[in-house]
Amino acid sequence: MERSWFRPRNAVGFSHTLIGMIAGEGDTVVDATCGNGRDTLFLARLVGPRGKVYAFDIQEQAINNTRRLLQEHDCLEQTVVILDDHRYMGRYIKGTVRAAMFNLGYLPGGSREIITIT
Numbered sequence: 099m100e101r102s103w104f105r106p107r108n109a110v111g112f113s114h115t116l117i118g119m120i121a122g123e124g125d126t127v128v129d130a131t132c133g134n135g136r137d138t139l140f141l142a143r144l145v146g147p148r149g150k151v152y153a154f155d156i157q158e159q160a161i162n163n164t165r166r167l168l169q170e171h172d173c174l175e176q177t178v179v180i181l182d183d184h185r186y187m188g189r190y191i192k193g194t195v196r197a198a199m200f201n202l203g204y205l206p207g208g209s210r211e212i213i214t215i216t
């Protein structure tokens with residue numbers, strides 16, 4: 099089987115590849131831990147201006163960094179950035195969610211003490 103297209107560089111790249119296979123233009127997707135916004139930006143570009151990304155984080159620094167990155171790349175329009183625990187996502191999301199990303203760990207550049215504990 100030809101797999102030359104399938105070369106994710108790391109776990110995040112692998113998750114982007116998988117999400118790119120099931121979600122696309124106009125879909126609703128979730129970034130459960132937006133951090134510095136890199137995954138949110140990937141999702142916002144994937145779904146485009148007709149889609150919707152709901153992005154959550156519990157740290158204000160993460161929310162600000164994500165909003166700034168999206169603004170720089172003209173992708174704020176299709177994104178709702180929410181300062182809240184992703185366990186409450188059901189309170190915010192409207193419509194059917196096509197895919198969700200949970201990039202767990204600490205905020206790069208932030209406190210290593212603040213992580214998700216399930």
Ligand SMILES: C[S@@+](CC[C@H](N)C(=O)[O-])C[C@H]1O[C@@H](n2cnc3c(N)ncnc32)[C@H](O)[C@@H]1O
Pocket residue numbers: 130131132133134135136137138154155156157160182183184185201202203204205206212213214215
């Ligand atoms: C590894 S970072 C995410 C990286 C991010 N997706 C990016 O592209 O930069 C993990 C983030 O999860 C957030 N987090 C931890 N527990 C959370 C929770 N229960 N709900 C929402 N965010 C949470 C942390 O604040 C941290 O910013």
